[in-house]
Amino acid sequence: MLSPLADRLRPEKIEDVAGQRHLLAEGRVLRKIIDSGKLPNLIFYGPSGVGKTTVANIIARNCGKKLHYLNATTASTADIKEIIGSIGGFGSENGILLYLDEIQYFNKKQQQILLSYIETGDITLIASTTENPYFYVYNAILSRSTVFEFKALTPEDVFSAVKRAVRIVESEKGAKIKVSDETLMKISRAAAGDVRRSLNMLELCLLTGESADGIEITDGAAEEILAANAVRYDREGDEHYDIISAYQKSMRGSDPDAAVYYLGRLLAAGDLPSACRRLMVCACEDVGLAYPQIIPIVKAAVDIALQVGLPEARLPLADAVILVATSPKSNSAHDAINAAMADIEKGIGGSIPRQLQNKHFDGEDAEVKGQNYKYPHDYPNHYVNQQYLPDAIKDKHYYLYGPNKTEQKYKEYWDRIKNQK
Numbered sequence: 001m002l003s004p005l006a007d008r009l010r011p012e013k014i015e016d017v018a019g020q021r022h023l024l025a026e027g028r029v030l031r032k033i034i035d036s037g038k039l040p041n042l043i044f045y046g047p048s049g050v051g052k053t054t055v056a057n058i059i060a061r062n063c064g065k066k067l068h069y070l071n072a073t074t075a076s077t078a079d080i081k082e083i084i085g086s087i088g089g090f091g092s093e094n095g096i097l098l099y100l101d102e103i104q105y106f107n108k109k110q111q112q113i114l115l116s117y118i119e120t121g122d123i124t125l126i127a128s129t130t131e132n133p134y135f136y137v138y139n140a141i142l143s144r145s146t147v148f149e150f151k152a153l154t155p156e157d158v159f160s161a162v163k164r165a166v167r168i169v170e171s172e173k174g175a176k177i178k179v180s181d182e183t184l185m186k187i188s189r190a191a192a193g194d195v196r197r198s199l200n201m202l203e204l205c206l207l208t209g210e211s212a213d214g215i216e217i218t219d220g221a222a223e224e225i226l227a228a229n230a231v232r233y234d235r236e237g238d239e240h241y242d243i244i245s246a247y248q249k250s251m252r253g254s255d256p257d258a259a260v261y262y263l264g265r266l267l268a269a270g271d272l273p274s275a276c277r278r279l280m281v282c283a284c285e286d287v288g289l290a291y292p293q294i295i296p297i298v299k300a301a302v303d304i305a306l307q308v309g310l311p312e313a314r315l316p317l318a319d320a321v322i323l324v325a326t327s328p329k330s331n332s333a334h335d336a337i338n339a340a341m342a343d344i345e346k347g348i349g350g351s352i353p354r355q356l357q358n359k360h361f362d363g364e365d366a367e368v369k370g371q372n373y374k375y376p377h378d379y380p381n382h383y384v385n386q387q388y389l390p391d392a393i394k395d396k397h398y399y400l401y402g403p404n405k406t407e408q409k410y411k412e413y414w415d416r417i418k419n420q421k
Helices: 029-036 053-065 077-085 107-118 140-142 155-173 181-190 196-209 217-229 240-253 258-268 272-290 292-310 314-326 332-347 403-419
Strands: 043-045 068-070 098-101 123-129 146-149 213-217
Touching: 029 053, 029 146, 043 053, 053 098, 053 123, 053 240, 068 077, 077 107, 077 240, 107 123, 107 140, 155 181, 155 196, 181 196, 181 217, 240 272, 240 314, 258 272, 258 314, 272 292, 272 314, 272 332, 272 403, 292 314
Parallel strands: 043 123, 043 146, 068 098, 098 123
Antiparallel strands: none
């Protein structure tokens, strides 16, 4: 029985790997590492189906070390200890190469077990992950490894792999496959940069296209299969974070077309919470004081969306997203709170001025008795000059008025009031 097409077509040479030229072209760092035969600990990071496992297998064949493979989704601590127990045994004299797939599923303790053996060189680690390793990989392992990011493939990259697959299947079956380049490109585009997915869809097309007259993949048959195997949205993976990032950045960038497109992708996946949360964040962070009334408006739209649910929730959310995207922008409040918190985290500040403290008894050593707080409403224009920040930062300015009409109007008012004698 033949193995799946994606496995039969897995490249055995670097030159046959689809895409990843930024890593694998002559002169690139990873290519130099592979050609040198001197293998450091490596972490491959990127979406599924872009060549991480393929490249790791090619490296393993060329390094002269005994290869062990673990998938962190199913491996246990006992599996790790079994590999450790084989160190120095028959076939392991040159050390062990451990390929650990989906390392993000190993907890900190499991990753720590490997650490001392990685440090001594008894185990050389190649780990792969679809998640950002800087969030999911234990820092001590991360600091002893070199991270390479694998990119999603272009349709052209996938097309070359699909064409190669057709040639190999023709060779296996000894028959010509009737299919147009246009149909193969549709399969390549539908894979969203995932070679494995494209080959799985091609295999389905081949199975359904077989007849007594040979193999033919028609455009209509391919479209039907592609529709049934559309790329799914992973609510836990990097795609989730990429979409919500693009969603907020499109609103911030005042592009209503892109903003509603990414809203649509979130809602098509049923991810109403992310659509609502980022919308409210954007209203406060990116529009903010340029149009402060937008905050309750967006909150009302989100409340409606959560009450009516999908699919009707798309209507109030679309209203609010377009409003945010087309509103004037100001991040002055965002910058102000970030600057203040940065000083706080550095320990910059000091005691709260006496006039702002809660009323309490003055000790005998107090140079000035009494709180001496000035109540602003007792003064003209409800303002009186007094110190509010601690002594160490009394002249610091965290908030700077934005250049928009609303904030400049407030600035003009307070400049006039505060300059009055």
